[in-house]
Amino acid sequence: MRLYWKVVLINGAVLVAATLVLVFGPVSVSRQPAASEAAVLLPGLAVMLLANALLLRSSFRPVEKVVAEYDAMLERLEDERAASNAKALAAQEQERHRIAQELHDEVGQQLTVVLLGLKRIEQQLPPDLGEELATLRESVREGLDDVRRVARQLRPGVLEDLGLASALASLASDFAAQSPAAVQRQVAPGLPPLSPESELVVYRVAQEALTNAARHSGATSVVLCLSRVGGSVVLEVTDDGRGFDPTIAGAGLRGMQERARLVGADLTISSTRGATVVRLAVPVAA
Numbered sequence: 001m002r003l004y005w006k007v008v009l010i011n012g013a014v015l016v017a018a019t020l021v022l023v024f025g026p027v028s029v030s031r032q033p034a035a036s037e038a039a040v041l042l043p044g045l046a047v048m049l050l051a052n053a054l055l056l057r058s059s060f061r062p063v064e065k066v067v068a069e070y071d072a073m074l075e076r077l078e079d080e081r082a083a084s085n086a087k088a089l090a091a092q093e094q095e096r097h098r099i100a101q102e103l104h105d106e107v108g109q110q111l112t113v114v115l116l117g118l119k120r121i122e123q124q125l126p127p128d129l130g131e132e133l134a135t136l137r138e139s140v141r142e143g144l145d146d147v148r149r150v151a152r153q154l155r156p157g158v159l160e161d162l163g164l165a166s167a168l169a170s171l172a173s174d175f176a177a178q179s180p181a182a183v184q185r186q187v188a189p190g191l192p193p194l195s196p197e198s199e200l201v202v203y204r205v206a207q208e209a210l211t212n213a214a215r216h217s218g219a220t221s222v223v224l225c226l227s228r229v230g231g232s233v234v235l236e237v238t239d240d241g242r243g244f245d246p247t248i249a250g251a252g253l254r255g256m257q258e259r260a261r262l263v264g265a266d267l268t269i270s271s272t273r274g275a276t277v278v279r280l281a282v283p284v285a286a
């Protein structure tokens, strides 16, 4: 029987029982209820409420069981989703690491060999040909710089070697070199240390936020700020560009959210015309 009809039947049965007791029982209620009448009616009401509650409880028990199972299933699914995201992000980091190393060790080394060879030949050539070769050598050197920059962005080795503040400084100067916007960096001194995972999340969020500002915002000024607020280290990337609707997320914004969740950090994006703020608050381990 459907739950609705069960409840209607139970309530109906209790009310019918109460009515029968009132009609056929020794109870009567006068216009001005006397204390003796109240003494009979009130326990009667209590019995009625209790009977109703007990009868309804057994009807609702299966529903509560289903809801509890459903909640547990949702929780399990959420845990599995978070675990598989964590795995995917870890695999992505590993792959970036591998590609960065290959770029550095293979492409980078070969370009360096070409560069040295060109320099050697250049010295033996007549001046007019030497000039042409120098232009060629300059292109190879720029290519090598690009390879090193891409490798650095893929694997923030500077994060491991020099720490978060230096890694953010290097990100900011890469950004300044590629974007017409002026970038200002404000890193508070003496920030509490974060776990390597949290530092990587701060770095990746700053990287995506700066890339988005350069690609989409049309900003003239970008501020990258790292400070301590209460028990958290807070990263803020602010641009004065055209703004956007942050509820329509692409892979970049979703990636930031996923990474933040992995280390229990809180990511918020607020955006209006002229002020977009990406804010990441990472709790400092006690």
Ligand SMILES: Nc1ncnc2c1ncn2[C@@H]1O[C@H](COP(=O)(O)OP(=O)(O)OP(=O)(O)O)[C@@H](O)[C@H]1O
Residues within 6 Å of the ligand: 212, 213, 215, 216, 217, 218, 239, 241, 242, 243, 244, 248, 249, 250, 251, 252, 253, 254, 276
């Ligand atoms: N700082 C910003 N200013 C203006 N618009 C932005 C800014 N950041 C993001 N957006 C808008 O939000 C969209 C989604 O950003 P998201 O980073 O998720 O994706 P994407 O940058 O387009 O691609 P991907 O990051 O995957 O390479 C962007 O396409 C852009 O329209």
Ligand SMILES: [Mg+2]
Residues within 6 Å of the ligand: 208, 211, 212, 252, 253
């Ligand atoms: Mg993006």
